[in-house]
Amino acid sequence: MNGEPRPERVEGFGLYNFSVSPVYRPASLDELRNVLARCRARGERPVFRGAGRSYGDAALNPGGPVVEMTGLAAIHAFDEATGVVRAGAGLTIGELWRFSIPRGFWPPVVTGTMHVSLGGALAVNVHGKNGWKRGTLAEHVEGVSILLRSGEAEWVAKDDLRFSGIVGNGRADEPVVEVALRLKKVATGYLDVEGFATPGLAATLAALDEAKEAWEYVVAWTDGFAEGASLGRSVVHLANEHPSRSGEPAGFSEAEQLADVKTGPLPVPLMLLGLRLTAKGPQMRAVNAAKYFAGKLAGRTRYRQSLVAYSFLLDYLPGWNQAYRPGGFIQYQLFVPKARAEEAFARALRLQHEHGVVSTLAVLKRHRPDPFPRAYAPDGFSLALDFPVTRGNAQRLLRLCRAFDRLLLDCGGRVYRAKDCVGSAERLAAARAAAP
C-alpha cells in the first residue's frame, strides 16, 4: 500500500445513489493542500463532500476520489455587532446553531436537517421553509475563502464577480474552505407556529401565497395519496419569531431548544422499526390520511415551538433513511413558476397515481427568485416528493420521473441539485443550455 485510501462505498442520503471512491478526510488546510496536490499529480478530479446529506448524487464521484471536508469545521471569528460568523466549510448547521443560539443568533436559512455542512449547503445553494422571505443561503453569505490551485487560500467577497460562479457549483476545482455567513439576530429561540388543514391543492397554494409576507416560515405537508376533489389536501404550518416577553424563557440554551423535540411515547428504536416495516408499504396511505384528518380535526392550532424543533423535522428520528434499504429512496422536487404551479402540481400528483407509484412524503413551499446564475428557485412554488425505490416499483418510478422531466420542461420548471439524481438526457441538455 502507498498510503492512499482504498475505494469505499460512498452514498447519497437517499441511499439509491452511490459511488465507489477513495475518500480523503483532511483534518486541516495543509492536509487538504497535500491531498489535492496528490490528486492533481495523478490527473484525478476530486469531488468535495460535506456531511453527505444531499439525497442524490451531488456529493458522489463515480469517476474518482471524494474529499470529505468535515474536518475543516472550526469557527474562526464571530462579530456580535454584525452577526457575521466565519467558519470552516465543514462546519454543520447543527454545530453552528449550538454556537450561535446562546448569543441570540440563528442561521438565516436552514435545511430540514441540521447535519448539513456550510460548504455543501453553498455548493447546492440550499433553501429553507422561509424561501420567500430569505431566499437561498448564498444571499446571506458575505464571502468565502477558496483554496486556489496554487495552494494559496483567497478571499472572494460577495460582490466579487467570481462569487456567483462559486454558488451552486458542486463540481468546483478550487474548494470553498471558509464561509462568512451573516446570522439573524433573534429575540428568542422560539417560534409562534400556526397550523391548519387545507382541503385541496388550490386552497393550499393560496394559503401559502397569502401567508408569505406576514409569516417568516411557510410550508405545507401534502397527502400525496389523495385524489379527486381532495387532490393536494395538506396541513399548512406557518411560523414567526416569538417576541421576547419578560418572565418567559428566552430559549437560548441548547437544552431549551432540544426540549421541544418530541417524538411521542414510543422510544426512537421502536419508531425506526415501525418506519422500516411501513415506509415502503401500502400502510403509508393510511399514515398520510391520518395525518391530514388529525390536522383537520384539530382546526386552527397555535403553539410555541423552539427553532430547532420546528426547523429540523428530519432529525427527529436519527438514521430514518436506513428504513429504505436496500433500494433507498429518491426525492423529486419540482420548482414551478407561480402562474403554472397549480396546473403542474395537479398533473404531477395525478401522474403518480397513473404510474402506480405514490409519494410517501410530499412537501410544498413558496419561493422567491434565486438571483444566482445556477438558479433553481423561481417566483413560485416547489413540490418535493419522496419515493422509495423497490424491485417492484423501479420501472414505474423511472417512467414517472421521466414524465416529471417532461412536465418541468413544458412548464418552465426546474430541479434542485441537492435532490436531483435521475434526470433524463433531454432535461439535462435543457439545463446545460440554460446554464451560464
Place this chain on the structure above:
Amino acid sequence: MKRVVVVGATDGLGKALAAEYASRGGWVALVGRGREKLEAVRAEIAGRFPDATVTAVACDLRERERIAPAFREAVASIGHCDLFLFNAGVMFHGDGVTSEPERDRETMEVNAVAAVEMLGYAANYFRAAGRGQIAGISSIAGDRGRKGNPAYNASKAALTTYLEGLRNRLFPYGVTVSTVKPGFIGTKMTAGKAGLFWVVAPEEAARIVADRLERRHEVFYVYRRWGLLGLALRHVPRFLFKRIGPP
C-alpha cells in the same frame, strides 16, 4: 432504475441484453469495439427506449491498456453500477482439424485473459460497494474440450471456473456472480454453422437471461434442456467422447 454495464454490446446477445435492460427502464453503458458501430447501437437503443439513459464506451479488449479506463469510464457514465455483464467473446471457425495458433491465442486473450482482467475490476468495485451482481456469458462449449475448437472450449472453461471462484470470493460481501451458458443463439457467431438445434433469437434469450439474473440464479442455461444435455455431455466417458463427441 437498475444501472447496467454490458461489455460486448455491439452485436448479438450483448446488444439484445443492452436493449432488454434499456426497455426495463434504467441506465445502460455499452462497451464494445468499433466506435462508429457502438455509437450507432447506442443511438438505436436510446431511440427505441427514450426513458432509458444509454451511454457508450469504446474498448477493444485486445488493447490491454484500455481495459481499466474503459471499466471506470463505463461506470462513471451511468453514475454507479448494479449489474456488470461480460458478454464479449470471439470465436473463429477453422476446418476443425488444423490448429491456428495465432487465432487460438487471440481467442484466449479476449475470452479469458481480458475477461478475467475486466471482471476483476468489477469484482473489486462490487466488493467495496457491498452489493451488486456480476454475470459472465460463458458457454456449454466450456464443459468439455472438443475437437472442433479446443481454444474456444478452453477459453470458456477458464471463464466458467473464474466466475465460480469470484462467486465464492464475493459471496460474503453480498455480491452475486452468475454464469450464463446460453446454448445456440441466432447471432453472427453462429451464422452459417451446420448442425445447430434449439436455436433461440437474441431478443428472447436476453429476456430470459435478464429474468433469471433478476432472480439471482447463479449458473443457468437459456433453455433448461441445455442443462440436461450439458450434464449428459460431462458424463460421457473419455474413450467414447473422443470417438463420437460433438465437433
